[in-house]
Amino acid sequence: MKKIIASNFKTNHTRKSTKEFIENIDKFLNDENIENEVFIFPTAVALDEFNTASNLSVGTQNAYYVENGSFTGEIGTDQLDEFGIKTILIGHSERRHILGESQKEITTKYNYYKALGYKIIYCVGEPLEIKEKGISDTLGYIQEQFDGIDLDYPNVIVAYEPVWAIGTGLVPSVEDIETIHKKLKKKFTQPLLYGGSVKTTNIEEILSIPNVDGTLIGSGSWKIEDFKQMIKITNKNGEK
Ligand code: PGA
Numbered sequence: 499m500k501k502i503i504a505s506n507f508k509t510n511h512t513r514k515s516t517k518e519f520i521e522n523i524d525k526f527l528n529d530e531n532i533e534n535e536v537f538i539f540p541t542a543v544a545l546d547e548f549n550t551a552s553n554l555s556v557g558t559q560n561a562y563y564v565e566n567g568s569f570t571g572e573i574g575t576d577q578l579d580e581f582g583i584k585t586i587l588i589g590h591s592e593r594r595h596i597l598g599e600s601q602k603e604i605t606t607k608y609n610y611y612k613a614l615g616y617k618i619i620y621c622v623g624e625p626l627e628i629k630e631k632g633i634s635d636t637l638g639y640i641q642e643q644f645d646g647i648d649l650d651y652p653n654v655i656v657a658y659e660p661v662w663a664i665g666t667g668l669v670p671s672v673e674d675i676e677t678i679h680k681k682l683k684k685k686f687t688q689p690l691l692y693g694g695s696v697k698t699t700n701i702e703e704i705l706s707i708p709n710v711d712g713t714l715i716g717s718g719s720w721k722i723e724d725f726k727q728m729i730k731i732t733n734k735n736g737e738k
Contacts, residue, residue, distance in 0.1 A: 499689065499711065500533060500534045500535070500733075501534055501705055501710075501711060501712040501713075501732045501735055501736075502534065502535045502536075502537070502655060502689055502691060502711060502712030502713075502732075503534060503535075503536050503537070503712055503713055503715070503728060503729055503732045504536070504537035504538070504539070504619060504657075504691065504712070504713070504714045504715065505537065505538045505539065505715055505716075505719035505720070505725055506539045506559065506587065506590070506693075506714060506715065506716045506719075507538070507539055507540045507541060507544075507559070507720065508541075508559070508592070508716055509541060510541075510720050511540060511541065511544060511720065512544065513543060513544040513546075516540040516541070516544035517544070517546065517548075519538070519722055519725075520538055520540070520548050520550070520554070520556060521548075522722055523536065523538065523552075523554055523722070523725065523726070523729075524548070524550045524551060524552050524554050526726055526729070527552035527553060527554055527729070528551055528552045530730070530733070532552070532553070532729060532730075532733045533553055533733075534553065534712075534729070534732055534733050535553050535555070535712075536552070536553055536554045536555070536729060537554075537555050537556075537557055537585060537619065538554065538555075538556050538557070539556075539557050539558065539559045539585075539587050540556065540559075541559065542558060542559065542560070542561075542573050542577075545558060545577075545578070545581050545583060546581055547580075547581045547582060548581075555584075555585050555617065556581075556583065556585070557583060557584075557585030557586055557587060557617070557619070558573070558578060558583050558585070558586050558587070559587050559590070560572075560573075560586070560587065560590075560593060561573050561574060561575070561577075561578060561586060561607075561611075562574050562607075563606055563607045563609075563610035563611070575614065584615070584616050584617060585616060585617040585618075585619070586611050586616050586617070586618055586619070587618075587619045587621065588604060588607055588608050588611065588618050588619070588620050588621070589604045589608075589620050589621040589622060589643065590621045590659075591621060591623055591659060591661045591664055592664075595625070595661060601642065601643065601645055601646070602646075604643075605645065605646035605647060608620065608646070608647055608648075609646075609648075612648060612651050612653070612654075615653060616653065617653045617654075617655070618651070618653060618654045618655070619654075619655045619656075619657055619691070619714065620647065620654050620655070620656050620657065621656075621657045621658075621659050621693070621714070622640045622643040622644065622656065622657070622658060622659070623640070623643075623658055623659040623660045623661050623663075623664075623693075623694070624636045624639045624640060624660055624661060624662075625661040625662060626661070626662035629660060629662060633677060633678075636678065637678070637681055640658075640678075640682070644685070649685060649686035649688065650686070651688075652688070654686075654688050655688060655689045655690075655691060655711075655712075656682070656686065656688060656689070656690050656691070657690075657691040657692070657693045657714040658675075658678060658679065658682060658690060658691070658692055658693070659692070659693035659694045659714060660694050662694075663693075663694025663695050664693070664694045664695070664716065665695070665716060665717055666694075666695060667695050668694075668695060669694060669695045669696075669700060669704075670694070672703065672707055675692055675704065675707050675710065676707050676708060676709070679692070679707065679708070679709035679710055680708065680709050682709075683709045689711035689712060690709060690710070690711050691710070691711060691712045691713055691714045692704055692707070692710050692712075692713055692714070693713060693714035693715065693716070695717075695718070696713045696714075696715045696718050696719075696728075697718040697724075698718065698724050698727050698728055698731075701713060701715075701718075701728050701731050701732070702731050702735065705731070705732060705735040706735070712732065713728075713732070715728065
């Protein structure tokens with residue numbers, strides 16, 4: 499399987515710059531014959547019917563587990579269906595730790611979107627105080643983030659993203675990523691991405707770690723030329 503690369507825009511890019519970004523990347527993937535799976539998660543207001551011709555999928559960073567209803571500030575599947583969006587990010591650390599989503603809510607959301615056959619990128623990862631307690635506490639913490647989550651679902655991609663590495667420029671050691679990915683890959687056969695301060699300068703080394711099936715990138719991917727460079731490196735990094 500070819501390595502996967504995903505860009506999470508978080509609260510960045512406008513509707514206009516998102517459209518330009520997606521069209522540019524779609525053309526680039528076609529022109530360069532790049533067959534890796536590529537995902538972009540724009541803000542909800544920038545979602546649209548993009549009609550991508552390449553292996554690029556556009557997903558939503560979040561949605562509530564409803565078709566429609568009275569859930570102020572949320573979107574449901576009626577809004578996603580309008581644009582044919584069938585990919586969702588669930589369990590991202592910013593939703594868990596800043597927006598306060600509980601494991602129970604995350605599990606409900608997972609099951610809802612699983613039943614609809616969505617491609618789910620499911621994120622897990624430990625905060626710094628847990629990492630400092632060592633590997634067994636870290637793995638125990640991550641295990642709880644799999645509570646109620648069906649890892650046999652064929653359309654899930656898991657992303658390991660240590661909370662303390664997200665947006666900080668800090669990256670775990672190669673040994674730490676290798677150890678955690680090896681342990682996690684014993685639990686499921688679906689792809690396992692690494693995320694947290696992936697940049698043009700470190701992506702090649704990260705992709706070379708065993709059991710890293712690709713990357714989920716935030717800040718390092720928001721400039722189009724940087725994202726293209728990382729796609730090229732991902733493409734050249736070969737099959738797993
Ligand atoms: P970062 O974010 O690349 O800015 O660290 C990664 C993520 O949150 O997915």
